[in-house]
Amino acid sequence: MKKRLTLTLNQELSKNILKSKADVLVVGVNEGRTLNSSAKEIDSATNGSIKELMKRGEFEAKVGQTAYIATNEGTKADRIFLIGVGKSNTALNNEDMDKISSSVTSVLTSKKSAVGLVALPAMKYDSKDHSDSSLLQKLGTSLESKSYTYDAKLNKKNKSINYLKKVSIFIDSKEALAKLKKGLKTGQVVGQGMNVAKELANLPGNVCTPSYLATSSRSAANKYKKLSCRVFGEKEMKKMGMDCLLSVGNGSAQESKLISMNYQGGKKGDKPYAIVGKGITFDTGGISLKPPATMDEMKFDMCGAASVIGTMQVIAELNLPINLIGVVASAENMPGSKATKPGDVVRTMSGKTVEILNTDAEGRLVLADALTYVERFNPRSVVDIATLTGAVIMALGYSTSGLMSNNENLAKELLEAGEKASDRAWQLPIWDSYQKDLDSNFADIANIGGRAGTITAACFLSRFAEKYPWAHLDVAGTASLKGAAKGGSGRPVPLLSQYLIDKS
Ligand code: BES
Ligand code: MN
Ligand code: ZN
Numbered sequence: 001m002k003k004r005l006t007l008t009l010n011q012e013l014s015k016n017i018l019k020s021k022a023d024v025l026v027v028g029v030n031e032g033r034t035l036n037s038s039a040k041e042i043d044s045a046t047n048g049s050i051k052e053l054m055k056r057g058e059f060e061a062k063v064g065q066t067a068y069i070a071t072n073e074g075t076k077a078d079r080i081f082l083i084g085v086g087k088s089n090t091a092l093n094n095e096d097m098d099k100i101s102s103s104v105t106s107v108l109t110s111k112k113s114a115v116g117l118v119a120l121p122a123m124k125y126d127s128k129d130h131s132d133s134s135l136l137q138k139l140g141t142s143l144e145s146k147s148y149t150y151d152a153k154l155n156k157k158n159k160s161i162n163y164l165k166k167v168s169i170f171i172d173s174k175e176a177l178a179k180l181k182k183g184l185k186t187g188q189v190v191g192q193g194m195n196v197a198k199e200l201a202n203l204p205g206n207v208c209t210p211s212y213l214a215t216s217s218r219s220a221a222n223k224y225k226k227l228s229c230r231v232f233g234e235k236e237m238k239k240m241g242m243d244c245l246l247s248v249g250n251g252s253a254q255e256s257k258l259i260s261m262n263y264q265g266g267k268k269g270d271k272p273y274a275i276v277g278k279g280i281t282f283d284t285g286g287i288s289l290k291p292p293a294t295m296d297e298m299k300f301d302m303c304g305a306a307s308v309i310g311t312m313q314v315i316a317e318l319n320l321p322i323n324l325i326g327v328v329a330s331a332e333n334m335p336g337s338k339a340t341k342p343g344d345v346v347r348t349m350s351g352k353t354v355e356i357l358n359t360d361a362e363g364r365l366v367l368a369d370a371l372t373y374v375e376r377f378n379p380r381s382v383v384d385i386a387t388l389t390g391a392v393i394m395a396l397g398y399s400t401s402g403l404m405s406n407n408e409n410l411a412k413e414l415l416e417a418g419e420k421a422s423d424r425a426w427q428l429p430i431w432d433s434y435q436k437d438l439d440s441n442f443a444d445i446a447n448i449g450g451r452a453g454t455i456t457a458a459c460f461l462s463r464f465a466e467k468y469p470w471a472h473l474d475v476a477g478t479a480s481l482k483g484a485a486k487g488g489s490g491r492p493v494p495l496l497s498q499y500l501i502d503k504s
Contacts, residue, residue: 005147006166007140009184011177017170018045018075023113025077026104028120030088031061036121038170039082045074050082062086064099066107077117081107091126092135098422101138105146109164116167122174129420132173133183138422140187141194143167145490148195150202186318190421190497193314194490196220197306201480201488205282205299210249210257210330213279213302217259217309217328224316226265232258237369244348245369248362249331251286251339258370259305261312261326265319265504272323273503274379275312275496276370278363278386279305279330286333286359287341301363303479303488304385305330311496320504325377329370333362345443349373350464355443363388364447364460371464381410381469383499384461385492386476391453393477401425401492402474404458410469414499421494425473430458438463 017025017038029039035050043050049069053059059067065084083103086092092100108116125131149160173180200208200216214231221229234255237246242258249256259279266272280301284290290298305328312326340346344356346365349372354365363386374382392402401418403425405411411427418425437450438460445463450456458472465472478491 005144005164005188007143007184007188008166008168009136009177009181010168010170011173011180012170017041017117017119020076020117020168022077022115022117024079024081024108024111024116025075026081026083026107026116026118028085028100029061029082030121031084031086032088036088038119038121042075042080046071046080053082060084063092063096064103066103079111079113083107085121085123088122089124091124092130093126094130094420094422097130097135097138101135101142104139105142108143108167109146112163114163114165116164118167118169120169120171122172132171132175133179136169136171136180136183137187139169140184141191141494144188144191145194148198150199150487152199152203186501189314189317190494192317193310193493193497196313197303197310197493198488198490200306200309201300201303205332208299208302209254209281210279210332211255213281213305213309213328213330214257214259217261220309220313221261227261227263227312227316230260232260240373241347241349242369242373243346244354245329245331245366247340247344247346247356248280248333248365251334251336252332254281254332256331258373259328259330260373263312263316263324263326265315265321266323270323271380272325272377273500274325274327274374274377274382275308276327276329276367276374276382276384277305277308278302278367278384278388279328280363280366281330281332283333283360283362284335286362287335287339288358288360289335290360297480300480300488301387302330303387303475306488307385307475307479307491307493307496310490310493311500314493314497315500318501320500322500322504324500325374325379327370327374329366331366333359348464352445352463353443355440355446357446358448361448361457364457367461368464371461371470375467379468381471382465383414383471383473383496385473385496387479388474389454389457389476392474395428395454396426396477398477398482399424401478401495402454403427403471404430404455404474405471406430406462406465407469407471410471413502414471414495417499417502418492418495421498423492423494425492425495428455428458430455430462434459
C-alpha cells in the first residue's frame with residue numbers, strides 16, 4: 001500500500017507559478033490563438049516554446065492532449081507538461097472531464113516526480129452536473145487511485161516506491177473555494193476506497209480468507225465512530241438457518257463468515273441503504289471443478305465483498321448523513337470429502353430449497369442467504385455486487401458491469417451514478433420468461449439453468465430479494481484487470497459511492 005498523497009487547492013492562479021518549486025509543472029492550455037494567462041506566463045518564460053509547439057502543429061491543445069517542454073529555464077519546475085483543455089468557449093462534457101483528469105494524472109505519475117503543480121484555466125461545462133468541482137472530483141479519484149501499487153508480499157528490496165507525494169492545484173474558477181475543495185476531497189476519498197478494494201483483491205487466497213475479510217472489516221469499523229461491524233461464524237449462521245451459504249464452504253478448512261457492517265450517519269429511524277458483496281475468497285468450482293488455466297484469477301472472486309468494504313469506508317470518511325448497511329457473504333469454494341455435490345439439496349434461510357446442480361454456481365448460494373439476512377434492516381434499497389458469471393464478459397466485455405433489477409427507478413439511479421463516475425454498467429432484463437429455466441424436479445429452485453447465464457443467475461437472486469427494491473451488479477468482467485495490469489481495479493467503488501453521495 002502507498003504512503004499518503006497530499007492534495008491542496010488554491011483558487012487564485014498563482015502569480016508565483018514560475019517561482020514555486022516543483023518536480024513537475026502541469027499547465028492547462030486552451031486551443032486557439034490566444035493563450036490563457038498561466039500558459040502565457042510559461043510561454044514567455046520559456047522563450048515562446050508553447051507558441052512554437054502550436055505553430056509547428058505538435059500541440060493543438062485539444063482536450064486531453066499532452067506535450068512536454070524540455071526547457072525549464074525561467075521556472076523553478078524541473079519539468080513542464082502542457083495539457084490541452086480545448087477551446088475556451090466550448091463546453092466540456094463528462095468524457096472531456098475524464099480525458100483532462102487522466103492526462104493530468106498520467107503526466108504527474110509518469111516520471112519520478114514527488115511534488116507536482118497543476119494550473120488549470122477557466123473552463124465551461126455542458127450541464128449543471130458538470131463543473132470545476134466535479135472535474136476536481138475526477139482528478140482526486142484518478143490521482144489517488146493511479147498512485148496505488150501492490151507490494152504487500154514483495155521482498156524489501158523489491159518494494160515499489162511511490163514517488164508522487166504532493167500535488168498543488170491552482171484553478172481559475174468562479175465556484176466557491178469550499179465547493180471546489182469538497183469536490184477534490186470527495187474524489188480523493190473515493191480513490192482511497194478503490195485502493196482498499198484493490199489491496200484486498202490482490203492479496204493471495206492463502207492470506208485473504210473469509211476470516212481475513214472479517215478482521216479487515218472490523219479494523220475499518222474501529223477507525224470510525226459511526227461504523228460498527230458484527231461477524232457471524234458458522235455456528236451462528238447455522239442457527240439463523242443459512243444452510244445455503246454454509247453449503248459453499250463445506251469442502252474448505254476455512255470457516256465461512258457473514259460480515260455485517262452498519263454505518264449510522266443519518267437519523268436513528270431513517271431506513272438504511274444496503275450493499276451486499278460476494279466474498280468467495282477462492283473459487284475452485286468445488287466438485288464441479290474449474291479447468292486449471294487462469295484459475296489463479298479466482299482469488300478475485302471476493303471483489304464484490306472488497307467493493308463493499310471499500311465503499312463503507314468512503315461513506316464513513318465523507319461522513320455522509322445516511323444510514324448504510326454493508327454485508328459480506330464469505331466462503332472458500334473447495335472440493336473435498338465434505339464438499340457439496342451436484343444434486344445435493346439445501347434449505348435457504350428464506351425457507352426455499354435449492355437443488356445444487358453445479359457447485360461452481362456458488363456465488364448465488366452465498367448471496368441468497370445474505371439477501372434474506374438484510375430484510376431485518378427494512379432497507380430502502382439493496383444492491384448486491386458479485387463476480388457472478390463468466391457469461392457477463394461474453395455480453396459486455398471487460399469495461400462494463402451488468403446491472404439487473406426488480407425496480408426500474410433504482411436501476412436508472414445506478415446507471416446514472418455509473419455514468420457520472422465513469423464506472424459504467426448496462427442493464428439486462430430479468431423478465432419472468434427466464435425464471436422457468438430454474439425449475440427443478442427435486443427442490444423449489446435449481447441453482448443453474450438456461451443459456452442466458454448472467455440473467456438466470458440474477459433471476460435466482462431475485463427470488464430472495466422480493467421484499468425491497470433490489471439491484472444486482474455482475475462485476476466479473478470489471479472488478480479485476482487482465483494481462484500486464486493483472487490486479488483488482490477498485491470497481492465498482494466509484495459507482496456505489498456516487499449513488500450514495502447523490503442520495504445524501
Ligand atoms: N466466480 C465465477 C464467475 C467468474 C468467471 C468470475 C470468470 C470471473 C471470471 C462463478 O462462481 C462461476 O463459476 N460461474 C459459473 C456459473 C455456471 C456454473 C452456471 C460460470 O460463469 O461459468
Ligand atoms: Mn464458481
Ligand atoms: Zn465464483
